[in-house]
Amino acid sequence: MNRPIQVKPADSEGRGDRKLFVGMLGKQLSDTDVKKMFEPFGSIEECTVLRGPDGASKGCAFVKYQSNAEAQAAISTLHGSRTLPGASSSLVVKFADTEKERGIRRMQQVASQLGVISPMSLHLGAYNAYTQALVQQQALVAQSAYLSPVATVAAVQMQQLAALNPNSIIATPITSITPSSGTSTPPTIAATPVPALPPPIAINSYPQVAAPPNGHSASETLYTNGVHPYQGEDTTYPAAYGLVGQPFPHQPTLVAQQPQQLQQLQQREGPEGCNIFIYHLPQEFTDSEMLQMFLPFGNVISAKVFVDRATNQSKCFGFVSFDNPASAQAAIQSMNGFQIGMKRLKVQLKRPKDANRPY
DNA sequence: GTTGAGCGTT
Numbered sequence: 001m002n003r004p005i006q007v008k009p010a011d012s013e014g015r016g017d018r019k020l021f022v023g024m025l026g027k028q029l030s031d032t033d034v035k036k037m038f039e040p041f042g043s044i045e046e047c048t049v050l051r052g053p054d055g056a057s058k059g060c061a062f063v064k065y066q067s068n069a070e071a072q073a074a075i076s077t078l079h080g081s082r083t084l085p086g087a088s089s090s091l092v093v094k095f096a097d098t099e100k101e102r103g104i105r106r107m108q109q110v111a112s113q114l115g116v117i118s119p120m121s122l123h124l125g126a127y128n129a130y131t132q133a134l135v136q137q138q139a140l141v142a143q144s145a146y147l148s149p150v151a152t153v154a155a156v157q158m159q160q161l162a163a164l165n166p167n168s169i170i171a172t173p174i175t176s177i178t179p180s181s182g183t184s185t186p187p188t189i190a191a192t193p194v195p196a197l198p199p200p201i202a203i204n205s206y207p208q209v210a211a212p213p214n215g216h217s218a219s220e221t222l223y224t225n226g227v228h229p230y231q232g233e234d235t236t237y238p239a240a241y242g243l244v245g246q247p248f249p250h251q252p253t254l255v256a257q258q259p260q261q262l263q264q265l266q267q268r269e270g271p272e273g274c275n276i277f278i279y280h281l282p283q284e285f286t287d288s289e290m291l292q293m294f295l296p297f298g299n300v301i302s303a304k305v306f307v308d309r310a311t312n313q314s315k316c317f318g319f320v321s322f323d324n325p326a327s328a329q330a331a332i333q334s335m336n337g338f339q340i341g342m343k344r345l346k347v348q349l350k351r352p353k354d355a356n357r358p359y
Numbered sequence: 360g361t362t363g364a365g366c367g368t369t
Contacts (some may be wrong), residue, residue, distance in 0.1 A: 019369095021367085021368055021369095023367060024366075025367090046369095048369065050368075050369065052367095054367090057367095058367045058368095059366085059367055060368075061367095062368075062369055067363095088364090088365065088366080089366080092366075096368060097368045097369095101368080102368065102369090105368065143363090235369095236367085268363095269363065275362090275363080277361080277362050277363090279362085280361090283369085302363085304363060306362085306363075306364090309364075309365060316361070317360090318363085319360060321363090325364080348362095350362055350363075351362050351363090353363085
């Protein structure tokens with residue numbers, strides 16, 4: 001009997017698997033559609049298309065057969081066999097994650113949402129750069145009476161980002177916004193006066209600026225005012241920088257506990273008028289850096305730098321969403337025209353999705 | 360060079 005078995009036993013043993021993960025399904029396929037597709041290979045015990053909270057298909061599914069052999073057969077025949085309409089590549093059929101793998105996936109997901117695995121981490125080796133940033137930061141704080149709190153915080157953050165990133169082209173913004181320097185350097189902050197912004201926002205956000213270089217900075221900055229997704233180590237730094245007031249008006253409760261909860265905080269657009277478009281970002285800016293830049297203006301729902309999928313390079317523009325229009329306006333007022341290196345940021349409201357284009 | 364994709368693991 002010569003049967004061509006191409007799958008190594010090791011692949012299927014020890015997993016006890018009859019359950020498949022199916023990817024690259026068209027998003028319009030239903031459970032039934034998928035079931036029909038997989039029925040020829042065996043008896044299906046369970047077939048579920050994964051859907052988001054809104055009920056939209058995620059374009060993948062779980063299919064559980066009665067036996068491993070059936071599952072195996074489906075893999076052999078269907079995997080990569082065709083590209084379904086609406087899918088970006090060919091059908092994926094493989095064994096679903098085991099418990100253990102799921103655990104790992106969870107951890108990774110949480111880690112990435114907390115910004116622990118961030119390109120920024122790669123630059124954090126230079127501790128002296130960090131301390132240097134603190135010194136400069138304190139100097140800035142001393143001068144902050146000359147600037148609106150928001151502009152100051154934004155500036156400090158820019159400075160810190162620059163300092164933490166040795167290769168950064170962000171070299172100049174700070175020196176040029178010190179009104180007391182007495183030199184003739186013209187301010188490069190374009191919109192220094194920030195109209196009518198409640199200082200508490202800046203104060204609430206302030207401790208984030210002084211985040212220790214332990215890779216947690218993004219975790220601290222994500223969704224600050226109200227949701228503070230990490231605890232510990234956070235008891236000293238507000239005082240360390242002479243801050244007064246209550247850093248967190250309501251008790252920070254959510255810590256990295258329920259992954260589901262974190263998931264719900266994932267990038268979303270805000271309501272109309274709450275989303276801003278940022279152009280001329282430095283090439284090396286990541287989500288978390290952009291997030292930090294805009295934290296002073298309010299509750300940031302999401303911050304996304306647009307990345308070329310093929311090259312993984314930033315396209316130098318991105319989006320930040322706030323939970324209210326006033327924050328978005330404040331961000332525009334303060335940050336539009338903000339000079340970074342040779343370029344100035346362009347910050348404006350995001351175009352509505354279904355933009356009725358005037359011709 | 361200009362406006363929120365995406366390979367998705369219950």
